[in-house]
Amino acid sequence: MHIRTTVVVVTWRGRAHITRCLDALAAQSRPHRTVVVDNASDDGTAGLIAAHPSRPEVLRLPANVGYAGGLAAALPAVRTELVAWLNDDAAPDSGWLAALEDAMDADPRAAAVSARLESPDGAPASVGVRLTPLGYGADVPDGDVFGFCGGAALLRVDALAAVGGVPAGFFCYYEDTDTSWRLRLSGWTIRTAPAARVVHVHGASTRPGSRRFHLWNERNRLLMLIRCAPAAVALRELARFAAITALLPVRRRVPDTLNFRLRLRVRVLAEVALRLVPTVLQRRRIGRRATVDRTTVWRTATAQLAG
Template sequence: MVVTWRGREHIGACLDALAGQTRPHRTIVLDNASDDGTAAVVAAHPLAPEVIRLDRNAGYAGGLAAALPSVGTPYAAWLNDDAAPAPDWLAALEDALEHDDRAGAASARLSRPDGAVQSVGVRLTALGYGADAVTGPVFGFCGGAALVRMSALAEVGGVPAGFFCYYEDTDTSWRLRLGGWTVLSAPDAVAVHLHGASTRPGSRAFHRWNERNRLLMLLRCAPLSAAVRELARFAAITLALPLRRAVPAAPNFAVGLRLGVLVEVAARLPGTLRQRRAIGRRAVVDRAAVWAERGE
């Protein structure tokens, strides 16, 4: 399952790599209303993938949520349109889940074009930030190239479509762990990732989605004390920034951006707390125990 938006320059290489997989599979391309000729590239590709085209950009999370009902197989692979998996990528991921029936997801090894390891999964920091792990074990899977067990995903409530982009994988991993599932790193499943070909890491939009979705994820999944602490910390830093003489130039230290994040989180708070209660009702593992699994 490939989610794309304005992926004309790189989705051909992604589909070429999927055509070369050693394990039989269906390929679904979810096109987020691309307007750059992506649809023509996909339509002309010899792989002839199934295409779902949205009339608006629903983001990576929204695209996944829109495509998942079309999946009728036990597993669904999530793949960025700027990733090119090795021929045995899918086979290695499937074997990892086949050998552990309590594994809800397996994360591939994403490598940069120069061969450096970008990610073998996601680790969780003490502040509740998701970060790339370059060695295992991992807290969660990286949604850029992973395989998810569909029955586990349905059991824990699916994908948080409202996140739009970023943290949908870490949030899903957290809920899998709360549901008694594990998340594996499968470093033998390799994909080369251009990283940032579809979005611009470091941009204002990037930081807005990251900061907002981290807080929403914590409110949904973390122990209440940790979620409230991090929300309060974020608000306190935001209010203190105008009083500082030296402020980092990064967009996530811009007061306007941070106030916008707080407004978005506040607007979503009633729904997020309802989601938290639903997640708690489904959980079989204590939130504090999962928080402790972050390994930081």
């Protein structure tokens, strides 16, 4: 029995949904390895994983390093040619992995294939992500994509390693879009596999709209742009974010959302500033590996959006 894929599931306090995820993986039509990265859960998650009849391999970490950190921690243990990323609050159909592997085989230039994530009522949520003109990643419910959705995707291990692996320091959010950027800079394509269906309870592990969500979202977008985007785009968005932040105290009308709270935005800028030097060094390494110009990737992504 030839096993081509290692499925990596990162969990933190996943007691409410980890069993459902593992049940779905156990029902897959294709053989695979399953590695569960437990981010120091303290709610009984570890016991549920240990008791599951599928007996997944477990990497228990001493602290919560987030989704990105968990994926990065698992990569050295991956010995297969392919690796799947799967959220612990996702339950794939039995043909999910087969559809992903078949889509990968159909395009030798593809380094990643994104599944179709659906809400529990069957509504399409994402087949991948696009880039907005401001450099945000946004879910695409159907059609072509710029990048894969990290909640349920398949990647070539060699390609992932060649572009620098997973940005562990992101903790959570934009690790998939950043990885997609680097794969495209190295000449790879990214495909979708709509037949690879996954029911995803969005936000079961994190709280979209929370303060931490906006902190990670805004910070990681800026870090991703500094690492991967054309210099003019990165500088523009950094300056734009700083200017909006500086003007908040004198603006008469401010959107009533957490990402427009002054303290949060100041913290975003502070965290970016603290990471600026290593991030610029990472940018240089990414540029040395690239075979496609950053501007070409950016223009292609925004032209796709306009089309």
